[in-house]
Amino acid sequence: PAPESPQASTPAPPPDEPSSGRNDRLKSAFNIYFFVFIGIVVMAIGIIFFAVSASKKQQTTKTQKVPSLTSQQISALKGNTTLVGDAKETLDVQSNSVFEGQVLVRSDLSVAGTIKMGGALSLPTLKVGNSASLGATQVNGTLGATGDTTLQGNLSVQKNITVAGSASFGSLAVSALSVTSLQLVGDLTITRHIVTTGTSVNYSAGTALGGGGTVSVSGTDTAGTITINTGNSPSPGLFATVNFKQNFGQVPRVIISPVGVSAGAVTYYVNRTVSGFSVGCYSAPPAGASFAFDYFVIQ
Numbered sequence: 001p002a003p004e005s006p007q008a009s010t011p012a013p014p015p016d017e018p019s020s021g022r023n024d025r026l027k028s029a030f031n032i033y034f035f036v037f038i039g040i041v042v043m044a045i046g047i048i049f050f051a052v053s054a055s056k057k058q059q060t061t062k063t064q065k066v067p068s069l070t071s072q073q074i075s076a077l078k079g080n081t082t083l084v085g086d087a088k089e090t091l092d093v094q095s096n097s098v099f100e101g102q103v104l105v106r107s108d109l110s111v112a113g114t115i116k117m118g119g120a121l122s123l124p125t126l127k128v129g130n131s132a133s134l135g136a137t138q139v140n141g142t143l144g145a146t147g148d149t150t151l152q153g154n155l156s157v158q159k160n161i162t163v164a165g166s167a168s169f170g171s172l173a174v175s176a177l178s179v180t181s182l183q184l185v186g187d188l189t190i191t192r193h194i195v196t197t198g199t200s201v202n203y204s205a206g207t208a209l210g211g212g213g214t215v216s217v218s219g220t221d222t223a224g225t226i227t228i229n230t231g232n233s234p235s236p237g238l239f240a241t242v243n244f245k246q247n248f249g250q251v252p253r254v255i256i257s258p259v260g261v262s263a264g265a266v267t268y269y270v271n272r273t274v275s276g277f278s279v280g281c282y283s284a285p286p287a288g289a290s291f292a293f294d295y296f297v298i299q
Contacts, residue, residue: 196222199245201276206238208281215240219295225259226293230285238280239268239293248274248299255296263291 198220205215212231218224221244228239254270254277267282279293 196220198222201245202243204241204243206240206278206280208234208237208239208285210234210287217242221245221297223294223296226279226295228263228285228291228293230287230289232287234285234287236281236284238271238278241276241278242295243276244274244297248297250274250299252277252297252299255298257294257296259292259294260290262286262289263293266291268293 201217201219201221201224203215203217203226205213208230209215209228210231210233213234214229214231216227217240218227224242226240226242251272251274254272256268256270256279258264258266258268262285266285269280269282271278271280277295277297279295
């Protein structure tokens with residue numbers, strides 16, 4: 001028999017697949033991938049949502065540690081006399097606070113730290129308990145201390161100082177001291193001069209000056225000088241009478257000191273009262289003489 005030809009052994013190609021079948025397989029594959037993609041997107045959104053919710057819950061937990069004011073409480077604070085809470089409640093403000101208007105504290109104010117004043121501090125009354133330390137304090141009104149006051153350093157008074165009661169000083173150094181009444185229970189030691197001031201006294205001439213004689217007085221109730229110029233035929237009697245500007249409580253002691261040789265020859269004497277004193281002579285003084293008497297008065 002004759003051999004088969006090569007064409008007879010080659011299988012015949014399959015018939016062409018219709019185009020509608022390929023399209024169906026492509027659509028099926030696309031639908032699977034699309035649903036997988038949608039699932040991944042939904043899962044990612046869920047994870048993000050869960051993370052955000054957890055973060056907000058954590059922040060809310062931290063914020064709740066310090067309670068905040070509600071809108072009702074803030075509205076109540078705006079009133080002038082509306083009470084917020086009671087004495088058993090505590091308003092704790094953790095952050096810094098700035099009050100633009102006035103602040104009124106009706107009860108005690110306790111400050112645990114330091115008070116720093118940017119402007120003036122006005123205190124109608126200041127009550128200090130056991131101790132207080134003040135650097136520089138200016139009091140424009142009246143400063144009253146009902147208890148004992150101790151000053152460790154120097155006291156500088158720019159104007160007058162008035163002491164209604166008694167004052168006791170261990171050592172007092174002043175440039176000028178003016179007192180209405182001074183009582184010393186100890187010795188008085190003066191290292192410099194005693195200078196007396198005051199209003200000049202009034203005086204009148206006596207009959208012992210003689211014809212044409214004159215007298216003048218220069219001084220105060222405390223000390224001064226009586227200057228005498230005798231005239232013709234002076235006689236025993238008074239040279240001058242000095243009247244005090246202010247009467248003494250008791251008859252004072254009047255110390256007379258003669259000045260000049262002529263005054264040493266005069267037999268002088270003194271009459272004294274609470275309102276004044278007079279100087280006279282027991283015997284007739286020399287005529288045409290000039291002499292003086294210094295006087296010092298003390299009660």
